[in-house]
Amino acid sequence: MAGKKTEKGAVGVGLNAAIVSLEDNQPMILTVPVSSLSGIQASILHPTTEALYGLPFGRFDPVQHRTMEIGVRGFVREQTGLDVSYVEQLYTFGDRGRAAAAEAGEMHVVSIGYLALTRMTDQHSMGGAWRNWYRAFPWEDWRHGPSELIESVIVPRLRRWADGQEAGLAQRRAYDRIDICFGVGGSGFDEEKVLDRYELLYEAGVLYEAKRDGRKAAFLWDELPRLGEPMILDHRRIVATAMSRIRAKIKYRPVIFDLMPQSFTLLQLQQSVEAISGSLLHKQNFRRLVESGGLVVATGEMSSQTGGRPAKLYRFRKEVLLERRTAGVRVRI
């Protein structure tokens, strides 16, 4: 294949992985500093004074890897030394900015985003740094009550953007969209809408990425503090997609156990779910549903490292996968 002429309209394919883990009840994402990214990815960046981060990136080489999933596991291992226990395709991103990269002389245009899960053990992530995903998405953490940031900064800015829309239907729709995305008017905050919120913020021009991509803003940029830490290219969008997917999936598939140690207490399990979903759960009902749902079994051992009464240790009951149509942590918030 090498050395052949590229056909007109041909594009290249890259792989990006959002690798998620848990550490001290915080959801972590593996990032690589920009300097370690080669070619295209760095060249697109606008000059900036602070460090920017991106997701691990690899090429899909169909000769070397039989499937794309194997390709993902391969480049993740090569670049970070990590063995991920769960891999799932998220979405293929081909818009905005990427075509510009192609014109700049690089062929890589579409990027297939993957979600990967791994346990935080002693395996070192050489060539990468774990970062709390709420640093990029501070408005997604509702574990300490309704987000202050949404009320005091985000909604006012978005309303300003909505006011700038054409009066009438467009404006009404913009207002409704703000309400639905951020649960303003009694509709309640839906923790799964991470991507919708990101896209609204981007379209409204209130994110760094929007400025970088040359979008018009509803206000003077330098007046205002940043909303969350930005990432290169559309990587923050990929992380938003990963968050939406895992927050939804946790409810009907037992993916949370790919982030847990072999044995754990029910509180640890609850806090892990809370870290991912960004909201607090009702303790008693959580325990009841998890136990009665047959998701876990007691190992017979106890943990006395709890700070209170010793807790029973549990492990995941793999058999549920064979028994139930849906098996997840089906707990409302």
Next chain:
Amino acid sequence: MAGKKTEKGAVGVGLNAAIVSLEDNQPMILTVPVSSLSGIQASILHPTTEALYGLPFGRFDPVQHRTMEIGVRGFVREQTGLDVSYVEQLYTFGDRGRAAAAEAGEMHVVSIGYLALTRMTDQHSMGGAWRNWYRAFPWEDWRHGPSELIESVIVPRLRRWADGQEAGLAQRRAYDRIDICFGVGGSGFDEEKVLDRYELLYEAGVLYEAKRDGRKAAFLWDELPRLGEPMILDHRRIVATAMSRIRAKIKYRPVIFDLMPQSFTLLQLQQSVEAISGSLLHKQNFRRLVESGGLVVATGEMSSQTGGRPAKLYRFRKEVLLERRTAGVRVRI
């Protein structure tokens, strides 16, 4: 970009669309006969005496189309003359057979699958033919009771395959998988598992595509009738993905209305949902849920073409999109 050297490991990107519509309460998919597919797609086919069909295919050209979705709408219009009302990315397929195509001298390796919905109006689909999707997936139609085919043909063949697995855990797992996928042991048939069923059938080597790809079968191929009409490459897998997605989505997003005419009776709406989901719904509860859910409003007109008492005509109430977190036809089977 044209004329540049291809880098080592570079791959090409194609777009495939599963275009869905409804005609006489049958779910239809737009197919193109193999002869109208150029180059690679036809070259992979093994010789066969009967006609094979594929999905419409296009290249993604980032210079011409700002986003991939626009690219999909564009090539669908060019090739078929259809304007689709809804487009959604399904999955990016990069495995099995596609790498072989690359070695055969063609660059196209990954294919981004899209689901598109359109109303069946008088717009002609030049260069394509509508085919009932149950011709490719006869076991997915449960509208006339539990599928005969599953009981009499599929499960026995799959059991034969399972018997050929290594005795012990692998065999037990194979049996469990058959039960879950096809709802054998009391677990009930889950109409959303279209893709799981397809993949099980493929892995077990009982589909034409498996034979074509050179997989070992659990029996002599030519003894047995085919299971559904095959398609080229992995297009039947793409259709399975589309069916899974739309069957799931219909329950929490009002996508069914992209397949309905402007106004319709509640029975027409119910029959449309039944066509997609492949199963019958409870009439009274369907009506109640749809009406009380605010999904539709009466237009004030009546239809007397019903064969019985004239029915009220309804239309979709677009405002639900702004009001509710989930708005779909949430009806159990």
Next chain:
DNA sequence: TCAAAAGTGTTATCCTTACACCCATGT
């Protein structure tokens, strides 16, 4: 003794499901 976390029991409420039944039209 108190703080912290582990556990158990109970009740009100809503949603789903199922069944029973009446209404209006064409043939």
Next chain:
DNA sequence: ACATGGGTGTAAGGATAACACTTTTGA
């Protein structure tokens, strides 16, 4: 009259959410 589909009422059962309370440890 009756077949066909339209349309309404209601009750049983299960899942969910909320509250109150007891138990066991370490400091």
